[in-house]
Amino acid sequence: VKMEMKSMGSYRIAMRNSLLRSPWSVRNIKMYWNGISLTDASGENPINNIDLQALGNIEVLKGPASSLYGANTGGVLLFSSQKNTTNTNKFELNSTFGSFGLRQVTALAQTQTQNANINISYTKRHWDGYRQHENHDLDALNLYAQFFTSPKRTLNLMALYADTRFQIAGSINADNVAEDPQQFGGQSQDYNASVDKQRAIIGLGQNYRFNENWQNNTSINLFYERKESPFGTSQFYNGFKRNSGNGFGLRSVFTNQTSFLNDKIKAKTTFGTEYLNSFLANKVYDNWLGVPGEIEADNELINRQLSTFIQSELELPKSFFITLGGSYNLVNFRIDEFNPNRLDSLNFSQQKNLSPIFSPRLALVKKINDNVAAHISLSNGFASPLSEEMILPNGNIDENLTADTGVNYEIG
Numbered sequence: 001v002k003m004e005m006k007s008m009g010s011y012r013i014a015m016r017n018s019l020l021r022s023p024w025s026v027r028n029i030k031m032y033w034n035g036i037s038l039t040d041a042s043g044e045n046p047i048n049n050i051d052l053q054a055l056g057n058i059e060v061l062k063g064p065a066s067s068l069y070g071a072n073t074g075g076v077l078l079f080s081s082q083k084n085t086t087n088t089n090k091f092e093l094n095s096t097f098g099s100f101g102l103r104q105v106t107a108l109a110q111t112q113t114q115n116a117n118i119n120i121s122y123t124k125r126h127w128d129g130y131r132q133h134e135n136h137d138l139d140a141l142n143l144y145a146q147f148f149t150s151p152k153r154t155l156n157l158m159a160l161y162a163d164t165r166f167q168i169a170g171s172i173n174a175d176n177v178a179e180d181p182q183q184f185g186g187q188s189q190d191y192n193a194s195v196d197k198q199r200a201i202i203g204l205g206q207n208y209r210f211n212e213n214w215q216n217n218t219s220i221n222l223f224y225e226r227k228e229s230p231f232g233t234s235q236f237y238n239g240f241k242r243n244s245g246n247g248f249g250l251r252s253v254f255t256n257q258t259s260f261l262n263d264k265i266k267a268k269t270t271f272g273t274e275y276l277n278s279f280l281a282n283k284v285y286d287n288w289l290g291v292p293g294e295i296e297a298d299n300e301l302i303n304r305q306l307s308t309f310i311q312s313e314l315e316l317p318k319s320f321f322i323t324l325g326g327s328y329n330l331v332n333f334r335i336d337e338f339n340p341n342r343l344d345s346l347n348f349s350q351q352k353n354l355s356p357i358f359s360p361r362l363a364l365v366k367k368i369n370d371n372v373a374a375h376i377s378l379s380n381g382f383a384s385p386l387s388e389e390m391i392l393p394n395g396n397i398d399e400n401l402t403a404d405t406g407v408n409y410e411i412g
Helices: 174-179
Strands: 002-007 010-014 029-033 055-062 075-081 088-098 102-112 116-127 136-147 153-167 194-209 214-234 237-260 265-288 291-316 320-337 348-353 357-367 373-383 404-411
Touching: 214 265, 237 291
Parallel strands: 029 075
Antiparallel strands: 002 010, 055 075, 088 102, 102 116, 116 136, 136 153, 153 194, 194 214, 214 237, 237 265, 265 291, 291 320, 320 348, 320 357, 357 373, 373 404
């Protein structure tokens, strides 16, 4: 698992080469908090929204986990709340100061009673940057709350907001580095290459235990995003992108635990469904030295993903464990064009359904003793194309483009 910083405020995570064809963003993995999805239907993961100080635990599933979590080839990150001592109230104020004008203040409040666990944090950060045209600002608010309404029911509430702004210094070559390693590249400053992005996420989930054998986790999440990004470092590559989008996700998972043959075989079976829907209004203008000029592209993109899954984990005699599962996945794209400068695409609408994708998983573990185990597994995953990748230069949808697929073979 590798985490990188492209620019201050722009991060990405690579798991099992999940970023093979993505030079930026967090791709081909899924993220959840207490069972609530953070990943949207377009595959974007809002890593900037998450304050690690407010989290308690991160579980990493490496390799394709589509048999339970839908579209991914790299793996899954499962976040959970920080558990405080019962009947505890705590407030922290942390300050960080560093080179090149770095300053950050984080306020964190936590409270836990017998019936509730609440964590809220606010972070404000500024950095002037090592290079010219590289400053960064962040305002982020995180709220994670759990309410234990009864011995059988737990309610989870999540509210995240991040306002991220950073400049892009652009690339320089070895001669530029020898001259001045802190200079900006090309005309990035002239075109004000930068990102100004706001994203808000709200999630609500319920975990209900019917009895000692059956439980259910159902959740819904909503998001809204706005982004302005003048880009480019030369007269041949520049533009001004202005996006706004929203979407939602639904997920419901049932879990059954039982045993057979006088407890010689124990089984845990998980099954359910997940539906993700994202809408993006995408406009691209000429970049007139950092301000939008004549419009070049105007379209609306809709992504939909539906995943139905089942997986069983069996504990067998003689310390053998076997996992068998699979998911059936449907992906749909739709594009609507509204560009008045291109009469061939005005009021043009087209949609495409990707071929249904089946993603299986098979794993076997032999526990040798308390400290040693041998394992072998085979898992299949997929990642649907980005909406922007589906659009040809003439504005039509690429009918030949299909989802990425990846097979993970592992022994250890």
